[in-house]
Amino acid sequence: MDLIDRYLSAVHANLPRTQADDITAEIGDGLHTEVEEREVDLGRLLTADEIVAVLRAHGHPRLVAARYARQQALVGPLLLPFYWRTLRIALSVIPALIVGIGFIGAIGRNDANLFFAGLGAAWDAALCTFAGVTIVFALLERYGPDAVTSERIAQWDPRSLPREATRATPMPYICAGVDAVANGIAAVVLLQLGVLRGGIPVLALPAIGTWPVQPTLAWQPLYVAVLISSIVLTLAGLLAFASPALLKLRDVEGVAASLLIIVGAAITLGSGPLFAGNAGPLEAICRQCIVGGIVVLVVVAIKHGRDWLRRERAAATPMAPEVST
Amino acid sequence: MEHSIDDRPELFENLRLELRRGCLALAVLSQLREERYGYTLRKALEEAGLEIDEGTLYPLLRRLESQGLLQSEWREENKRRKRFYLLSAAGTRVLGQLLEEFHRINTSLDRMTAETASWT
Numbered sequence: 222m223d224l225i226d227r228y229l230s231a232v233h234a235n236l237p238r239t240q241a242d243d244i245t246a247e248i249g250d251g252l253h254t255e256v257e258e259r260e261v262d263l264g265r266l267l268t269a270d271e272i273v274a275v276l277r278a279h280g281h282p283r284l285v286a287a288r289y290a291r292q293q294a295l296v297g298p299l300l301l302p303f304y305w306r307t308l309r310i311a312l313s314v315i316p317a318l319i320v321g322i323g324f325i326g327a328i329g330r331n332d333a334n335l336f337f338a339g340l341g342a343a344w345d346a347a348l349c350t351f352a353g354v355t356i357v358f359a360l361l362e363r364y365g366p367d368a369v370t371s372e373r374i375a376q377w378d379p380r381s382l383p384r385e386a387t388r389a390t391p392m393p394y395i396c397a398g399v400d401a402v403a404n405g406i407a408a409v410v411l412l413q414l415g416v417l418r419g420g421i422p423v424l425a426l427p428a429i430g431t432w433p434v435q436p437t438l439a440w441q442p443l444y445v446a447v448l449i450s451s452i453v454l455t456l457a458g459l460l461a462f463a464s465p466a467l468l469k470l471r472d473v474e475g476v477a478a479s480l481l482i483i484v485g486a487a488i489t490l491g492s493g494p495l496f497a498g499n500a501g502p503l504e505a506i507c508r509q510c511i512v513g514g515i516v517v518l519v520v521v522a523i524k525h526g527r528d529w530l531r532r533e534r535a536a537a538t539p540m541a542p543e544v545s546t
Numbered sequence: 547m548e549h550s551i552d553d554r555p556e557l558f559e560n561l562r563l564e565l566r567r568g569c570l571a572l573a574v575l576s577q578l579r580e581e582r583y584g585y586t587l588r589k590a591l592e593e594a595g596l597e598i599d600e601g602t603l604y605p606l607l608r609r610l611e612s613q614g615l616l617q618s619e620w621r622e623e624n625k626r627r628k629r630f631y632l633l634s635a636a637g638t639r640v641l642g643q644l645l646e647e648f649h650r651i652n653t654s655l656d657r658m659t660a661e662t663a664s665w666t
Contacts, residue, residue: 240608243629244604244608246620246627246629247584247604247629248600248604250583250584250585250626250627250628250629251584251585251588251600251604252600253626254585254626255585278599279599279600279601280599280600280601284601285600285601288601288602288604288605289604289605289608
């Protein structure tokens with residue numbers, strides 16, 4: 222096998238399988254023709270060093286093959302801003318959530334090791350999150366942009382631009398898609414934490430070792446409210462992703478979901494002890510967390526309501542004519 | 547701290563490549579009004595003053611063919627099988643449109659650069 226054949230073989234190995242033979246034959250013909258032409262000009266065969274120079278000028282086999290790849294980037298420039306944003310949010314929220322669970326577990330069981338176990342699990346979760354988000358965006362890059370993103374970008378409406386100067390935010394339908402995925406994951410996790418009793422999911426944490434406390438039925442209103450909200454928001458997010466006309470309902474859905482969870486949380490707080498047995502500081506911490514959650518949800522509901530009103534007013538206000546100076 | 551262009555030769559090189567990239571498809575289509583295979587096409591472009599390496603030319607030919615602007619067939623010549631390319635009917639139409647656009651841009655640029663030259 223001479224150098225040119227070895228080179229072609231290396232290019233062939235990195236080409237898309239369906240086209241590899243065809244492309245290699247064409248590159249091989251070009252190389253052989255070039256070598257022959259130079260040999261005719263020189264009146265002798267090319268030396269090994271001269272052939273090496275020809276091949277080096279042609280480029281590294283992997284680079285040559287890469288130019289024929291259908292996908293030139295794992296995540297292209299169109300999706301890159303959304304990729305970074307999603308990654309930033311996911312890498313902030315998920316590991317923090319796991320550390321928080323470890324912290325609560327450590328207090329509940331009075332065992333600091335649980336907190337350190339949570340730290341370790343958070344690192345693993347961060348890696349899995351990074352991989353998962355990257356895979357999703359790589360698939361979107363391969364199968365999505367032409368069919369989904371470009372079409373949506375073409376449908377943009379200048380009237381949807383914010384009235385005040387703000388930092389760039391992802392396009393609403395991308396937010397809807399990300400929300401749908403996040404809520405879908407939340408719904409699955411919540412369903413995993415429950416058991417069906419009379420057709421209704423009831424929160425029942427699995428026994429963990431010698432875990433001394435179990436949740437009471439006081440959690441049920443909050444559990445059901447969050448579960449219903451997650452399922453509804455998942456479906457609403459998917460519909461909004463598929464049909465931009467439904468995007469305007471997202472604020473209404475946000476208000477409704479926030480109010481539902483606030484009501485569920487309030488009923489839970491008023492339904493007696495949250496844990497059977499001696500929960501110690503865990504009972505107080507959970508109650509404070511629920512109160513904190515209610516405050517956050519009130520703010521979220523107000524924000525969604527204000528955005529909805531602003532949008533409605535903007536839609537009702539005719540655009541001012543341009544004034545030429 | 548600002549760098550002068552002399553400190554960053556790669557800046558000029560990147561801009562030059564960008565400028566060339568837009569013209570390559572036009573150049574290739576224009577040379578395939580008569581049938582050629584990759585190597586002779588590259589030589590024709592080189593002789594016309596536009597050097598292009600194989601790593602750029604062959605993928606470009608594939609892309610133009612997949613877009614329906616070129617047609618190709620494998621044939622034997624000088625005891626070796628070669629892939630010959632020729633403009634398709636759609637390619638001929640698109641070439642005409644591209645040439646019109648190119649001349650329009652060229653005229654505008656000539657006008658603008660002439661104005662710039664008169665200032666300096």
